[in-house]
Amino acid sequence: MDRRTGTSATGYLRYGAGKVGGAVVSLLAVLVTGFFLFRLIPGDPVKTMTGGRPVSARQLAVYRREFGLGLPLWQQFTHYCGSALSGDLGTSYQFREPVVDKITEALPNTLLLTGSAFVLYTALGAWLGTRSAWRHGRLGDRMNTGLALTLYSVPSFWLGLVLIIVFAVGVGPVPGLFPTGGMETGGKEGFAYAVDVAHHLVLPVVTLVAVEYGQTLMVTRSALLAEMGSDYLTTARAKGLRDDLVRRRHAVPNALLPTVTLVFVNLGRTVAGVILVETVFSWPGLGGLFYQALSVPDLPLVQGLFLVFAAAVILMNTLADMLYPLLDPRVVR
Numbered sequence: 001m002d003r004r005t006g007t008s009a010t011g012y013l014r015y016g017a018g019k020v021g022g023a024v025v026s027l028l029a030v031l032v033t034g035f036f037l038f039r040l041i042p043g044d045p046v047k048t049m050t051g052g053r054p055v056s057a058r059q060l061a062v063y064r065r066e067f068g069l070g071l072p073l074w075q076q077f078t079h080y081c082g083s084a085l086s087g088d089l090g091t092s093y094q095f096r097e098p099v100v101d102k103i104t105e106a107l108p109n110t111l112l113l114t115g116s117a118f119v120l121y122t123a124l125g126a127w128l129g130t131r132s133a134w135r136h137g138r139l140g141d142r143m144n145t146g147l148a149l150t151l152y153s154v155p156s157f158w159l160g161l162v163l164i165i166v167f168a169v170g171v172g173p174v175p176g177l178f179p180t181g182g183m184e185t186g187g188k189e190g191f192a193y194a195v196d197v198a199h200h201l202v203l204p205v206v207t208l209v210a211v212e213y214g215q216t217l218m219v220t221r222s223a224l225l226a227e228m229g230s231d232y233l234t235t236a237r238a239k240g241l242r243d244d245l246v247r248r249r250h251a252v253p254n255a256l257l258p259t260v261t262l263v264f265v266n267l268g269r270t271v272a273g274v275i276l277v278e279t280v281f282s283w284p285g286l287g288g289l290f291y292q293a294l295s296v297p298d299l300p301l302v303q304g305l306f307l308v309f310a311a312a313v314i315l316m317n318t319l320a321d322m323l324y325p326l327l328d329p330r331v332v333r
Contacts, residue, residue: 012325023318030310034303035080039073084307090300094292099304102289109183110285113278114270116201117208122263124209125216129259132217133224145221148214157276160207164280167203178203181282204281208274216262223258261320268316 071079083090089099128148132141151159170176179185179200188196278287286305293301 015325016322019318019321023314026314027311030307030314031081031084034306034310035077038297038299038302038306080303084303089304089307092293092301093298094296095298095301099300102301103286103304103308106284106286106289109283110278110287111270112197113201113204113283113285114208114274117205117212118266118270120205121209121213122216122266125213126220126259128213129217129220130224133221136225144217148217151210152212152214152218154211155276156207156211156274157280159210160204160277160280163203163207181280183284204277204283207277207281212266216259216266219262220259223256257324260323261317264316264320264323265313268313270312 080090087100089103091097092099092102095102125148128144132144135141164180165171166174168176168178168180181200183197183200184193185196185200275287275290277283278285279291282288286308290302290305290309292298293305
């Protein structure tokens, strides 16, 4: 075996072990933080679940014992950690169902919404960012970056409400073209059902794409601008390569690392959903479920969702870190 190859493989294994170890530590920190953080939320879950009905102190004590809320905090913590590490996230207070089942039920809806938006805003942002960097300072670049920054600064819930008012309710000559919320109308099957779901998807996906594509555009643009003055691009042009080939074959691949990081972070966020957008459009996903759980507070459901959200982002960041040496071997040197 070549000594350099062996050294490179050893370096990659050492690098990968460090990243995986860091991910495990981060997950344990999330496990601890999630338990104590949500116990700071004001309110009594047991009293909230009684719906304001008069309940005796004995009945409240029975409920607290049933949900384990009467135990000392350290016992609740050790029980929570042991159950979570074994894959048991507890039972939801308000739904009286296992938290894992509620998450599994809502996850496909979230992935449909945020996954569709992720593909669109990543592709749009990367394409426009590349074009803006290559035409730096021109009118198209200024218009692209100006619009992207403006939309990126707009609160997603506000933009969602504006789109509902204009395109769902209708304003003046503009009729209501889309549903105001939900995922389906009901009573439809097969192709008609798919069309109905796609119809409900339009406004929330447009909201997410409009708000999120600017981040990808700016990161791609900045990374590419940093590469444009490099000597290897000047050499490529001197060899007679067309400008689009220089950009596609040389500049873009060397500017990938920041964009890859952002793509993987956003990919992790697709599991977490978007709480405000899902709430505004009444989308039955994990974000809406998290909002419902916070209103009680439904501690097992909130903690389970928080753990899943954080784990998805940590996992995607770790995968991005493992991919870096394949894109640029200098990372492990």
